[in-house]
Amino acid sequence: MNLLLLEEADFVAADRVVLGDRRFTHMQDIHRVAVGDTLRVGRLGGLMGQATVLRLEGHEAELSVEFTQPPPAKLPLTLVLALPRPKMLRRVFQTVATMGVGRLILVNSYRVEKSFWQTPFLEPAAIREQLILGLEQARDTVLPEVIIEKRFKPFVEDRLPAIAEGTQGLVGHPGDYPPCPRGLDEPVTLAIGPEGGWIPYEVELLGKAGLNPVQLGERILRVETAVTALLARLF
């Protein structure tokens, strides 16, 4: 946790918060804060700044807070991701938030196992929990937008073309394709497939929506690694 992220419910006055949950435990156990210490804080969806510990008791801490600085810019990116297996999904939410993805769209794909859609990690509170961990890691305050599209074809045919319009549309896909571009300044719509990759029909449909295949070399990456590698290379 490189940033203590504060929510509206934490505020007892405009410049004062009281914390008694996971964040309090973390402050005590990991940061070993004492009264008078300062910490980096952010207001969920708002500015970042500094907190000073005013009071520490057995079960809660009171901090005075001051917000002075905007969060880092998001990447100009919509990431369309075939739903990963549950264990990977949780880490992907964190990675996506840490890396600064603006919008994540989870889609179905032929190679996504049906059972993956049953995971409790897709419930809004569970998604939010992982995104917040990712923001705390990165020092960001703004939650990425997460959209769930359970049906591939209607999403790609009916909604993806408008999302991809005016952006560089890309599909991460191993094979004889152009290398993934580097250091772009423009907005991007990037689709990343499941383990085992998109099937040809899906690549074709993504192509009709304006997303063209690019490759990262011969090595097959885990989904989480592919997300990080593609984003680091694109921006």
Place this chain on the structure above:
Amino acid sequence: MNLLLLEEADFVAADRVVLGDRRFTHMQDIHRVAVGDTLRVGRLGGLMGQATVLRLEGHEAELSVEFTQPPPAKLPLTLVLALPRPKMLRRVFQTVATMGVGRLILVNSYRVEKSFWQTPFLEPAAIREQLILGLEQARDTVLPEVIIEKRFKPFVEDRLPAIAEGTQGLVGHPGDYPPCPRGLDEPVTLAIGPEGGWIPYEVELLGKAGLNPVQLGERILRVETAVTALLARLF
């Protein structure tokens, strides 16, 4: 597992192997292979090719194998990494093998907790296990070299200058430094710090050894994410 990695002990003839361990279970449970099916295989440290299932029994499989293709090239990179916490370390070994790092040197740093050095995940068999998982993921056959340097100063002063010589020497470090370069063709020696980063004295010593700080932006990445992001950007 995108590649079935074979070791000398698996061979019962020059073109034939018998498998009865984790790889056999994986073939049955995940790939659901039948007699006559073909699989991608590689010979640890050698060529890659194809196997055909000859015989499947309750506890083992016999395959005929043919090796035709070299593994993908390694990155021309020595990665100097402050020892991560044990849970992260295992994934880092996999990531390093998957991404194609040629040589990994694990070093101490002021912010590495002493207890991290006690982890069983640093035992040679445990390291090898994770590296092999990473190679199987990427479809590679060549283990990265892993070196453990428990003392930072003698390593950086006495041995690192010779390693960094003739390479582009870089330290991933947040701050007011030049951005990390992109798409290099030359060999690189890259140092990545622990959670919380290198301390100034360490950055100074790495600089004397020929490694200069570069940054990846404002966001603080987990070690595993930083490794992937830096490699994807550099090569």
